[in-house]
Amino acid sequence: MADMTATSPGAAPQGLQTADGRPLKAALAASQARAKRRAFYLVAPLLAFVLLTFVLPIGQLLSRSVSDPRFIENVDRSSGEVTPIMVELRDWFKANPPGTEPDEAAYQALAQGLAQLAELRGQGDVGTRINYEAPGTRSLFTKTARRADDLEAPFKEAILDVDEDWADPVLWQAMRDASSRYTINFYLAALDMTRDVDGNIVNVPEDRQVYLLLFKRTAILSVLITVTTLVLGFPVAYLLATLPLRYSNLLMILVLLPFWTSLLVRTTSWMVLLQSQGVVNDLLVWAGIIGDDGRIQMIYNQMGTVIAMTHILLPFTVLPLYSVMRPIKPSYVRAARSLGATSWTAFRRVYLPQTVPGIGAGALLVFILAVGYYITPALVGGSSGQLISNLIAFHMQNSLNWSLAAALASLLLAGVLVLYWLYDRLVGIDNLKLG
């Protein structure tokens, strides 16, 4: 930078030059580029690390949400060898448009595929894959593959003889869908939709709809939690911001201690407090507010989720509010009062507008964190207090429909990223504060 000012007074006609005779513009650009590179080199290791351990895995997750090739290829679990399967049937699907009545050729192709599966012991995988699209069909594959060697022409009759459910057009549509490597069906399923026999997108029957409801519930509970944290956080932040520093620093510990305490510890405490033989109910019974048989169910339902999550997320509202309120000068409110405003008007018209950035920052952050909560609802939510994250975990760990889990996760991720982008635009990531 120093050579910038050291331009020689006898500048050449083509413009300013540095001491060693290079044009100043080029030297400046080179020096800036060097500074840029240097700054970037400092960030590069971490960026590479985060790309590897975070961005790449999530990218992989997204790719899984549009693909489950278990109807196309069989992977041998011990050797890792990949064998294409159902080749003939997939060719038949290619040759015939959707809705074609499966003919003898189709059944022959199916029989060939099943015989190959029986050899590879792959019928379970294929059955599971098709079962996602056409529930209740898994057993057809295991049952028929077991007898694949005995199947003889005419194949249609032979297969229908094993189980007449093979004639179900829903099943054929499902196999057709599964023959393409990429599919949006998992996203459809994640939105409570499916395809009918002609391949049109329709809603699933009402008694099977669950995901939209869960997304909606996640949003509603998150809004509720956000509003509650604001209602509770605002007075506290105001008190902390208006007290002299030596008091407010002390009281701040009461906000920061929960922030530093393990999430599981806080969730456990709420279980201890809220269960029907717990401290709160005992207190209410002792005080005579409720009878011993009228104990309130405050946990293992939505109430449990809301109370525990409000407590856990409250510091995330208080801290940004506090940092916005602290620098607000009391003289503005005093001026308003002296001009004749009531204390309520002064607060509403003068003080409150100045805290809006803090309210926005806190609310957005709490909402973003709330929609992705998993641990707390899993422990205190019962069945009505579960959020979408819990369903993702269910499909990851119990039903093992990983592509559906990935599709649900992708939808949740998209929502969170939009909010994150909004947060960056409105608040700025740089302004994120931690105590």
Added chain:
Amino acid sequence: MALPIHASRLERIWHYTYLTICALIFLFLIAPILIIIPLSFNAEPYFTFTEKMLSFDPTGYSMRWYDTLLTLGMTNPEAPRNAAWWADAWANSTWIRAAKNSVIIGFFSTILATALGTLAALGLSRPEMPFRRTVMAVLISPMIVPIIITATGLFFFYSKTGLAGSYVGIIMAHATLGIPFVIITVTATLVGFDQSLNRAAANLGANPATSFFKITMPLILPGVVSGALFAFVTSFDEVVVVLFVAAHDQQTIPRQMWAGIREQISPAILAVATILVVVSIGLLTAVELLRRRSERMRGLSPG
């Protein structure tokens, strides 16, 4: 906050109501954390105060749940408590094993997160950093993206790369989760950092490494240390990633608590919780002292 002398009666009433409301909210914040401490000394296997506890009868209190933290999982818990007993506890006790895992994973992931994070924060706080906003957004995102999504992604990624069920895998994952905290705290410290100090050092003949260690480092150290503490707590408290990618021999304290809470929330869980509360009080104190020191050094605080 003091009430002005000319306040009306209504304002007085409101003022005291307001203070009461605030007190109740503080109670809401802090009571759940403090309530478990006495309950962890319950002599009975319940989560509520027994009559004996309320009347401060010493027989209502006991250390038995702390004792089970040692004995659970031991091969021979009934043996006399000599050196062999303690060796048994150290090697086999479920909770001690979990604590060892937590400390090992926390330690290495903190070092990784702090080293990479501090370096990156130095780059990020230079005005000439290209794509600053985007890069920052990417680096902070592990804090924002729901943990279940991160864990799911890691589950697939680690299964393919053979990192599943390994310490390295969990350490890397926890480092990733801790990095945003390091970046936030260190960049916050660097906001008040006077770049001309480094130029002065260079002017006096120091090379970049010397000026970093002699000038920059001591000034941003409080930020780095509190970032490291945040990263450690993040790892120490993390359960979802461990649930998804750890093998049975990498169980951490939160993972063990998760299992315990779902199975049987005996007061032994409260004993662990109490220990963790004490740990977090310690960490909070450390961070507060650091923050004040940093503010004093940079002249930002009245005291």
Added chain:
Amino acid sequence: MKRTLILTSALVAAGVAAQAEELAVMSWGGAYSKSQVEAYHKPFTEKTGVTVVDVVADNPATPIKAQVEAGNVTVDVADVEYADAMALCDEGLLEEIDPSILAAGADGTAAMDDFLPGAVTDCFVATIVFSTMYAYDDTVFTGEKPTTIADFFDLEKFPGKRGLRKTPKVNLEMALMADGVAPDEVYDMLETDEGLDRAFAKLDTIKDSVVWWEAGAQPPQLLADGEVAMTTAYNGRIFAAAVSEGKPFVSVFNGQVYEYDGYVIPLGAPNKDLAMEFLAFATQTQQLADQAKWISYGPARKSSGPLVGLFEDGKTEMGPYMPTAEQNLEVALPSNFEFWADRNVELSERFNAWLAN
């Protein structure tokens, strides 16, 4: 950094070294795991010097499946329900077990004749017969006591919260039995849409009063904490709480659903040979009989039956607490593994939708 790397790799190496002499067995936790530790793990360690690590899961079948599918198996042996074992075996997720490794009965009967019918399959060796029944807290119901499965669903006669396992399995069967369907017609009825609707309708009548449990250790805890007035549970857990901890719990076997449970070896288990050795060891006549000393589950070998005597307290006769005791089989249903192997996925989906709505 370098030191970190060295330390980390040393750590990992230590982890690997430790694994070589360990066998990881995944089971259901609580009193049940304890009975296995006492009857199988400890004697096996004594005999071979191999440490057996007890790994706990809500239902070991699901983590096993996830591990094999992801190609990342860390468990050597798993304890799973019969229907789950069938489904896993069908999908090629388990190692096949050569029945010739199983020991003959103590009385000399060949292994395959000694085990109860169907208890040994291609990839599964049963250890116990367990039952899901319901239990209530005796102090809650001072007047008339619940005695039938219909009473469990009767909120008017017996008010209070109910505990149910958060799966469709067993709940649907119990709902139909409570609705008056004879046990031998239950699965035929569940095959039809009307039957399923009827089962869910019956569950609807108590849905608002249900606390759902997932791990086997939860129901006795829920009863003890007074969170529920009655709950379904694995019979051995209630027995353990009632007899060894003296809790006032009463078991009702009317409407019970019983099933085999036993060991499988996941495909690609890290110590496969050792796992086979453990499996053969644990399923010997004496070991199976020993387990019944710790928990009230019936042994899967005929030759173990006569060896079952008293509970470990030395005074409680185990017979009446077994799911297979004659008086407990009056209204009882053997779980249909084929039904659940085929329909679990589909019915879980419907069950989840029902739960959420």
